[in-house]
């Protein structure tokens with residue numbers, strides 16, 4: 648009796664020991680893969696302080712979806728860990744407001760490093776921060792976004808604590824490129840070389856630039872996505888396959904009032920058209936010209952949607 652108990656104890660002790668060593672090994676692997684320091688040479692950027700730029704920044708944070716993750720007031724959201732903090736750590740998009748609960752000590756360079764390169768103030772890759780979508784932001788738009796962030800009222804609440812102890816979280820992050828864009832998706836040298844972007848007068852090219860954020864929902868070829876996981880709905884095809892019969896005026900009404908020619912309305916909760924509609928006539932015209940220049944892609948020819956972030 649005593650002897651078999653002893654053996655059982657040794658067996659369980661052994662299993663526990665192996666599990667702990669495995670966890671420790673995984674933790675070390677996580678630290679090396681995800682928490683190593685990344686040196687980036689950040690291009691300097693003059694941040695505007697005039698009201699026009701700040702107002703444009705306010706529109707842009709919705710169009711490029713900072714608010715979708717960081718919250719309507721950009722004070723951060725806890726994504727993981729409410730139920731299972733031991734497995735996932737506590738984690739979520741940070742509080743971006745100035746002040747002690749947010750980015751109190753951020754310099755202009757820190758903002759550019761975080762948004763364009765996906766690298767935090769501590770030199771480590773920001774997790775699930777989709778900077779691979781923001782490397783193409785031109786200087787003026789990036790400057791306006793930062794100008795707006797700096798004028799936000801400081802929030803009273805602390806953002807997510809972002810502690811990293813959580814094997815489930817490590818697994819999500821390491822198995823998804825969008826978990827570590829700074830390491831897996833961004834060429835930090837190339838980011839510096841990006842030209843200021845097309846001039847507004849170059850309508851087609853400027854339209855292509857302005858339509859980049861639409862891809863995150865309507866797909867890389869604008870042919871729609873059967874299921875947008877983060878919204879739980881399909882997104883429609885916006886190539887001439889389905890917008891070919893639209894007039895430019897109908898497109899403007901859809902973007903400014905949410906009303907679609909077939910009599911339905913685009914819910915604001917699914918598409919940030921209240922912000923998109925505040926773009927200038929010239930900008931909406933450029934988007935329209937660009938969308939109409941696309942090949943008409945039938946749903947069966949649409950490329951598979953790869954964006955699984957968030």
Ligand code: HEC
Pocket residue numbers: 708711712713714715716717739740741742743758761762767768772773774775776777781792809956957
């Ligand atoms: C898909 C969700 C998502 C979107 C969209 C997103 N972020 Fe983030 N962002 C995150 C997450 C998650 C973190 C926290 C990363 C971490 O702590 O490792 C983060 C971190 C940051 C940080 C670093 C904050 C700190 O504590 O150092 C900044 C700055 C930032 N985001 C700005 C932006 C801006 C500006 C936009 C829009 C242009 C944006 N983010 C869009 C998810 C997102």
Ligand code: HEC
Pocket residue numbers: 710857858860861862863864865880881882883884885889901907911912913914917918919923934
């Ligand atoms: C956050 C996701 C999201 C973004 C970003 C987004 N859309 Fe949409 N859009 C949708 C969804 C979802 C619908 C369908 C809503 C519904 O069910 O009525 C839609 C509908 C539309 C429609 C109506 C299509 C039709 O046939 O009824 C147009 C046009 C459109 N979007 C254009 C754009 C353009 C242009 C951009 C970029 C400037 C953009 N969208 C950005 C999600 C998005």
